[in-house]
Structures are given as C-alpha cells and as structure tokens.
Amino acid sequence: MPAYINSIGNISPQHSLDNNLFLEEVVDHYGSHLTCKEPNYRDFIAGANLRRMSRVIKMGVSAAKICLEEAQIDNPDAIIVGTGLGCMEDTDKFLSAIYESNEEIISPTQFIQSTHNSVASQIAIMLGCNNYNFTYVHRGFSFESALFDALLQFEEDESVKNILLGGIDEITPNYLSITGRLRQWKPNEYSQLSLLANHLRGSLPGEGAAFFMLGSEQAQHTYAQLQAVGMRYKPADESEITQYITGFLASQDLAIQDIDLVLLGLNGNTELDKVYYRVRDLLFKHNHLGYFKHLCGEYKTATAFGMWLAAQILHKQRVPEAVKLEPFQAKNINNILIYNNYSNINHSLLLLKNV
C-alpha cells in the first residue's frame, strides 16, 4: 500500500531546515567529512530537556519537531526510526568511563541515552505519544526497514493514518578514527562537490537526521507519494541486481523507461561505485541520472536524505544542477527511483511518485 509524504524535517550537511528552500545554495564543506548544519536547538527543545541530550538526539528531535509542525500533527499513530549506529556520542562516553574507572563507575545519563531507540523515545516523551514506537538497527537497511514497517502498518491497520518516520546517524571523533583506520574514507581534504573525480581510496563520511510524516491519505501539502520500498541482501552479481530492479518496477506496473530520474547512491569509493556504473550501463543508459552522497556523505541511513531529495524534486519539479550526474533538462518528473547499496551488501530501492 503506498503512502504520502505529507511533511518533512531534515537536518543535514546542506541548508535543509527550511522546507521552502531547496539546494539553491549548495554547501561545499571542503574537508574530509560532512557534518550537519545544525540549528539553534533552543528553538525546538526546552532547556531542561536539552541539557541531557547528545548531538544526534538533538538533531533527531528537532527534525521530528519541524516535520510535526509542518504536518500540524501532535500525536502520530506511530513513531518509527531507522539508525545504523544509534547514539554513538553517549556510547563513546560511557564505554570510555567504564574503561577509565576499571568497570566500576558510569554516568546514568550517558548510559540511558546511549540506547539506539533514544531518539524515537524522546520524541514520544516530548509528545506524550503512547502509540507504536519502534527503532530499526539493521546496518545499511535500517531506514529501509523502518520504511517497510510504516507501509505494513498502513496495510494492516486502517485506523493508522499518520506515521512519523525518521532516519538518523551521527559522526563522532571516535567513529572517524576507528573507521579511518579501516581506510574507509578518503584521507585528504577536498571539495566534496568533486567527490566522484577524487580517485583516492575510500568514500566520504556523513551524517543526518531526516524525518517524514507519512500519511495513508493525501494532505494539503503533500510532497510526493511513496510507492514502494525494496531490499536485496548481498546479491551475487550485477545480473541479480538488474533482475531485482526490473522485477521491482514490474511489480509497480512500471518499466525502466517510465522512470524520469534515477538517484544513485554513488559515494566516491571507486571499487564500490563500479556496481552502480555497471547497473547504469545495463539498465539506465537512457534515463536521467542523479546522485546525492556528495551532499550528505555516506552513512547507514543516507537513503533518508535521498528520500528527502526525491520528495523535494517531485514537489518542486526541479532537479538541482549539483544533483545531476550528467547535464540534462527534465520536464514532468513523475517517477523517481532511488537505488542505493551500502558496501555492496545492503541493496535497496525506493520508488516515489508525483501527486
């Protein structure tokens, strides 16, 4: 059953707080990683609550609040969040405290807030919302699993009308240090807008908190229709991927040529990006192509940023130049397919339609 994206709240490395603006100005961080353009959190969260929250919780709760206010809904029927790594800052702190105190003394606040479901629960506490509340932590399928659950909730229960859905992940110094030692990221500082031209080993780490109010019915300010989500774990080769994509589209009564824009999860890792280019050559040679991880970076819930991007493109009927993989003029954008893979393990598809 499809759902409608009726409002959005997105805190990202781009200026995405104001839903009326849409990448008119693209932020080039010129560094080795992308961190969010954060708002003044006091505008969204009361001081007494704010003092205990780590950065990712502040990001998630604020993005959710923007989304709720735009939808003018104060008690959604469900809150569902996807996060690859949860609240790492607090986890860092309390694990360090355990180590430093010889496994004896830990801060209760950091321990409580370090759980992966802190953001979804903080939103529920803030709203006094006792409805369904779930957090998915499934690596590169975290946001997709949350999305899948949301669609199932609509399918299973007609009384469910509005679901607050989010994807969150944060960068911390320890995360950069550990994953950097695994040589996951390009080591130097560079313009991330030239990400695909940088052929050094690795990708570009990023972070974000994107929330969506999904509705079973269209609202006055609907951005787009979320038609379907698909996941394929560790496909054997490009042939299996292309078969999966064509089958996924066929299940929605669509063919490749019906897709007006394909957003690829290219992340600058030349080895991993080969998969995207092969799929492009096999399937999407005649489609308009875009990409987004030079704007938000690579993280386990980056498809949440991709979904924000697709919803805004459909709503505003404009593809920002920075998103285009190659120059093109797009008219009447009706169907957008997001194809992402995380480490060539978690392959996912999101199909959005114009309303």
Place this chain on the structure above:
Amino acid sequence: METLITDLKTQIIEHLNLEGVSPGDIDADEPLFGSELGLDSIDALEIIVMLERIYGLKIKSQEEGKKVFYSVRTLAEFISENKGLGVV
C-alpha cells in the same frame, strides 16, 4: 569549607550540564532538589557518580543520602567529614 562549596557548585554545573547557571546562582543552603535548579532523580544518580569519581566516597544508606543531598552545604560537610575514609 567555602572553597569546597564553590568547587562543588562548579562540579555540579559541569556534571549536570546546567547551561546558563553559574556558581553564584546556587544558594549553598537551599534544597538541591525541588528548587529552581529543576534537578530530578537522574541528577541524584549523577551526583552519586560524581562523589565516587572525584572524592572516592560512596553512599550506601538511603536515609544518609537524603540528608547528604539536601543542599550543597550538607554535601560539602559530608565530603569534609568523610574524605579519606572511603565507603560510608
């Protein structure tokens, strides 16, 4: 004692992340809980951890805890009386 009280106020502000509060804003004789500071049970746990980490002091009795955590001054008196003694 006054130096210890000032240190405690600074440590409480830092450990509980009381933004916008300075040591001068905390009255050493006012109740720590149920006052304008807005502290709650999690803050009490944080102060227990702080006591253990900085001063090496543990509180085992709930009754003792109620007296010790009444104000910054009672906290300072407790530290002053028990520093170096370890578990109370």
